[in-house]
Amino acid sequence: MASLGSIATAPLRAEREGDKNAKSIVFLGLLWFAILFAVLALVVLLVTAFFDGRTRLDADLITQYSSTVFPERAGARAAILGSAMVIVTTAALAIPLGVAAGVYLEEFADPRRWYNKLIEVNLTNLAAVPAIVYGMLTAGVALSIGLPRRVVLAGAIALALLVLPVIIITTREAMRSVPQEIRQGSLALGATPLQTVWRQTLPSAIPGIATGSILALSRALGEAAPLLLLGGLVFVTYDPNGLMSGFTTSYRSRSSTGRHSHSWRFSRSHRQPLSCFWSCCCS
Amino acid sequence: MECDGVDVYYGDFKAVCDVSLGFGYNEITALIGPSGCGKSTLLRSLNRMNDLIPEARVEGAVTFHGQSIYAKDVDPIEVRRRIGMVFQKPNPFPKSIYDNVAYGPRVTGMKAADMDDLVEEALTRSALWDEVKDKLKQSAYGLSGGQQQRLCIARTIAVRPEVILMDEPCSALDPIATSRIEDLMAELRDDYSIIIVTHNMQQAARVADRTAFFTALADETTGDRTGLLVEYDLTNKIFSSPADERTEKYITGRFG
Numbered sequence: 001m002a003s004l005g006s007i008a009t010a011p012l013r014a015e016r017e018g019d020k021n022a023k024s025i026v027f028l029g030l031l032w033f034a035i036l037f038a039v040l041a042l043v044v045l046l047v048t049a050f051f052d053g054r055t056r057l058d059a060d061l062i063t064q065y066s067s068t069v070f071p072e073r074a075g076a077r078a079a080i081l082g083s084a085m086v087i088v089t090t091a092a093l094a095i096p097l098g099v100a101a102g103v104y105l106e107e108f109a110d111p112r113r114w115y116n117k118l119i120e121v122n123l124t125n126l127a128a129v130p131a132i133v134y135g136m137l138t139a140g141v142a143l144s145i146g147l148p149r150r151v152v153l154a155g156a157i158a159l160a161l162l163v164l165p166v167i168i169i170t171t172r173e174a175m176r177s178v179p180q181e182i183r184q185g186s187l188a189l190g191a192t193p194l195q196t197v198w199r200q201t202l203p204s205a206i207p208g209i210a211t212g213s214i215l216a217l218s219r220a221l222g223e224a225a226p227l228l229l230l231g232g233l234v235f236v237t238y239d240p241n242g243l244m245s246g247f248t249t250s251y252r253s254r255s256s257t258g259r260h261s262h263s264w265r266f267s268r269s270h271r272q273p274l275s276c277f278w279s280c281c282c283s
Numbered sequence: 284m285e286c287d288g289v290d291v292y293y294g295d296f297k298a299v300c301d302v303s304l305g306f307g308y309n310e311i312t313a314l315i316g317p318s319g320c321g322k323s324t325l326l327r328s329l330n331r332m333n334d335l336i337p338e339a340r341v342e343g344a345v346t347f348h349g350q351s352i353y354a355k356d357v358d359p360i361e362v363r364r365r366i367g368m369v370f371q372k373p374n375p376f377p378k379s380i381y382d383n384v385a386y387g388p389r390v391t392g393m394k395a396a397d398m399d400d401l402v403e404e405a406l407t408r409s410a411l412w413d414e415v416k417d418k419l420k421q422s423a424y425g426l427s428g429g430q431q432q433r434l435c436i437a438r439t440i441a442v443r444p445e446v447i448l449m450d451e452p453c454s455a456l457d458p459i460a461t462s463r464i465e466d467l468m469a470e471l472r473d474d475y476s477i478i479i480v481t482h483n484m485q486q487a488a489r490v491a492d493r494t495a496f497f498t499a500l501a502d503e504t505t506g507d508r509t510g511l512l513v514e515y516d517l518t519n520k521i522f523s524s525p526a527d528e529r530t531e532k533y534i535t536g537r538f539g
Binding site for chain 2: 110111112179181182183184185186187188189190191192195199200203204
């Protein structure tokens, strides 16, 4: 009887080229180039920003207001406080509403009803609406009912509208990924559907909901268009002191020539092609 | 608990056809039969778990102590509390062992004088207490599959149901864990009525007092398979001298 070793078998030596042919190597090279390009751009950006701005890297930058008189001592205090206030208000408006809507649609709504189908289609469409439209909507409503629009609350409402569809969709996604067995186990013990949601499904879905909400809020934080449209003031030298206070989320100071204003991160963009490119993209 | 002329539909598709049988008090009843013959569907219609599937519909009468559980004024939540269910795959909640057992009493608002005693009693009855008494605060996911399934049984008996439905409770377990669950069922029979769906005929023969054999009839035009009850009798009778030829073929392993 032949032992296993003596049975003729195909050699295990590498006879094919495997991944060592020219095509694979070129592809690998392209991947490396892509990574290198991204990292290089980031490094150049950080380094130029640091060297251009290092004389201003002091406490004044965050504790002082913007100033046209002493641009060398101006700071982003109003912008930082304004951003913080707007985003906290946005979160307070958008997250409870979005999570509640997502939970309802996923757990309680009957997907066969026409109005629930309509809501679904609308949600997906709303997630793709350009940000400025929400700014226009909020400004329009504020004007027509005679409320001030250049205030923290108006900005937060516009941003909350902007991120609401995203939060709803990620909440539904997170709820859907909770195994059906958990729901069945809970219901089979005599829990009501509401108890099942509160005590089982929602707690299990919280990590997913948190990720979605954070991503949505960071989008809101970076959004300038709706706020500009609401007339979020661009030159503010006081702290926002309430929901009905004027605010800014960006810091602008007059450049020495006095012709342009631009973002503080790229304050000398005239002489820097790269940062000029970035400020064009960002503003 | 009785079924009388029960049909279960999923939309237009008839999954179970005209089942009539009575489940004995403090007895273990096994439902056996080939895959797709509607055993699990029937089981899930006994405590209204099929309500969770929007298209599912039950016709005929399912009565529990003489009351129809599908009557308009019946609360499905209360039905499920009184008729508990253990699933095929162990499905502990992502919580501690203690909280898994205490969950049912908490949500159903049971007035337990001492929750610790209740948890201990449920775990003792499901033969799990000695293994977990030192790690009650640890996650239930750290238990083995067999322990998880016994935890699910403990969780079910913690709300003190009258009937326990088991949907292939051992099909995901090894033989040792299976035999522990079977011992457990024999002990629980004194206080509960148990209805178990199983693919394992030896298991039915070992644990059940009565056995119902189901088969599936294929519709020749659509190919849809509808389950129907072939024979229902004492387990001894089913396995020694079945009345129906199809039952005999199935239990001797010569099924089409």
